Every structure is written in C-alpha cells, then in structure tokens.
Amino acid sequence: MTLISIVALAAIGGLLGGLLGWASKALKVEGDPRVDELEGMLPGGQCGQCGEPGCRQAAEAMVAGKLGPDCCPPGGRSLAQSISSLLGVALTEGGEDIPVVARIDESLCSGCTRCFKACPFDAIVGANRQMHTVIRHVCTGCRLCEKACPQGCLSMDPVAPELHTWQWPKPKVA
Template identity: 35%
Template sequence: MGGTGLVFGSILAVASKRLAVEIDPRVDAVLGVLPGSNCGACGYPGCEGAAEAMASGDGGTGLCVAGGQETANHVAHVLGLDAEAVGVRKVAVLNCNGGCTIAKAQYDYDGVSSCRAAHALHGGPLACERGCIGFGDCVASCPFDAMKMGDDRRPAIDEGKCTGCGVCVTACPHGREGLLSLVEETSPIVVACNSHDAPKMTRAICKSGCIACKACEKVCEHDAIEVRDNLAVVDYEKCTGCGKCVEKCAPKCIVLTSWGEKSVEVERETQPTAVRE
C-alpha cells in the first residue's frame, strides 16, 4: 500500500513540474496598482484579466477606465512603458428629473424592491415608461460607493467618486435606453429627461418632462441643442455652457452639471457690469 502511494506521489510530482504554467510576475505587479473593483468596464471580466492583458501587451496602459490617468501612469511605470493618454474623464448622469415622486403611476406596485423586478411587470409602475423607477439597483451595483438614493427616490451621483465605469448603466433596466449615461466631466448641461412621448402625453404624466417646445433650440446661439423625436439633444462639441437653454426651459428638464455651474458663474463674472445688471 505504501509503495503504491509512493508511485502515485512521484507521478503527481513529475506531472506538476511538466504541466506547470509559468506566471508572469508583472501580472501581480500590475494588479497591485489597479482599483480592484472588478467592474468590467475595460471589457475583461475582472481586474486580474485586465492585468494579464496589459502585462502581455494585449491591452494598453490606459485599459483601466475606472482608474483613469493616474492608474495608467502607475501601470506604465510597472511595465517600463510610456503611459497612454486616457482622455477626458467620464461620469454617470441621470437623465430624469421626474421619477416616481413626480411622474404619475400607472399602477400600484407592491413587489420586490428592485427596479428590474418592477420593470418586468408591464415596464414598471410609472406612466412614463422610460423614467427612473426609484428602487436603486444602480446604487447597489456601484463598486465605488459613488451613488446614494435621495429623498426623492432618485440616485444622487457623487462626481468626485464616480469613475465612469458604467456598471450602473448596465444595472438599470432603462440604462441602455439612455436613463443613465456617461458624459465627459466637463459637460456643462444635461437633459434630465429620457422620454420620447408626444408633448401632450408628457404634460399629462410628468411636469418635469421635455415637451419638445424647442425654446432651447431658439435661444441657443451656437446650434448646440435641438429637439429630436420629442426630446432635446445636446451637441457637446458645440455647447459653450452659457446656460441660456437652462433658463429658458419651462419644465426645467435641462440642468447644469457642477462643471456647468462653474462655467456660468465665470461667464457672469466676465460680463460688463451693465450687462449683469
């Protein structure tokens, strides 16, 4: 019996050496400088997969979306490469200024407190079929604790913590339809509405929805906003962040981002006194 065990032990020892897979020590080094959130925004199932790709050269030093430029610099240092420019950081925004506390309900929902569960029942309890259902699936999914549910049952996004990984967009049943989107952090305004309903319908179900009046179009001096399919759309390449469309919007569904608020304040300060008055 002992001899048999010795033989099998020897076989296993030889097999372990011959079948051993060499591990690139740089993988662990790269993994050590990644955020470790396993968000998957890079296209790989987790940080280890991303680290392997970067160490092997299949992925560039800027592969980690969540880590941004700082992480790209660390990865480049570890691998002895030049850091790639990651580009402008992106953050998540909620394109809904109504939600379950403002938009009318089409039925009373008394089920599991999950947006996806509620959405499975006739698209959710809201009369607006593309609005925020308000159970916070996005908040629960955020690997960076960058979202909190507000008193109005809409997610509040901490732009300082948000990495633009996009996990919340995937978690939201309306995310791929535009309810949650990723925009460059320097984007000055956001259209906080996701409905393409006819204006009459929108007025009837949500006082904060876009009514396609085109007042924003008319006031914009840079042709940076236009109404398409009953919803205002911003061309960020042209938008200067003057804030005129925000002031003109009757339902107040065009809102300034924190960056936009700074932009408008700077513009006011640079205007002649007579103009400001």
C-alpha cells in the same frame, strides 16, 4: 474509549496539517511580481470594461502583452501612464481624457435599483422605488450605471476642477 478517539483525531489532524504545510512550500508556484503591483494600481471594481472578468485577470493580460496599458476606462489617462512606465510599454497617443462622474436626473428616476446594482464601486445609494443619489467622490466614471438605466435618467458630467483636483495643464509640443 473517548480518550482514544480524541488522541486519534488529534493525530490525524496534526498529520494532515503538516502534510498541507509541506505541500504549500514544495508545490508553490512562483508568479510575476508585476501582476501583484498592477493589481494594486487598478481600481479593483471588477467592472469588466477592459474585456477581462476582473482586475487580477486584466493585470495578468497586461503583463502577458494581451492588453494595452490604456485598457482601463475608470483609471483614466494617469493610470495608463503609470502602467506603461511600470511595464516599459509605449502608450498610444490620444487626447487627454476628461474625468466624468455620474449624475441622476431626479425627475426621470423611478427607483428601479438597476443603476446601483450595476455599480461595482458602490457609488450609488438608494432603495427600491426611492430616489437614488451618486456619491461623487467614490464614482470612477466607468459608465456601467448609465448602460444599466432603463429610464435614461443617468448622465455622465465632466468633473469640475476643484482645489484638490486641479492640475497644471500639460505643455503643448510644438
């Protein structure tokens, strides 16, 4: 009796597995490969500053033409230029953005934990009623922590050029 039950369950499992394998090939929906490439280029923090709930939805909206290539504040101007060249869309002229990083004023911080809960990149570490700190090389400058801080102890400071981040200035068009 037990042997018959095992064989029956194995046969049902094999039949359902084969049916699912066939359905995955027969009912496959082809997507735009540019969406996958754009999603790989975006920061992936799901911060929502572009107006979409996540980076995948933002990539789909950019390919559909609903969002411009400069819609991602954490990505900055260099990401916008890469996206515009990938999509073949003209980038609106604007000033060169200055990269910023969050800084916590320790004298004002009460350790409320709202800032690191708001950070989609896990760039802020700390514990409840303890001092928090920002991991500078992880922070993208998305400003979500600054909006979440009730004490106003977070500020966004420009990133000082260092040896590994400095670039030649772009030439001015005369």
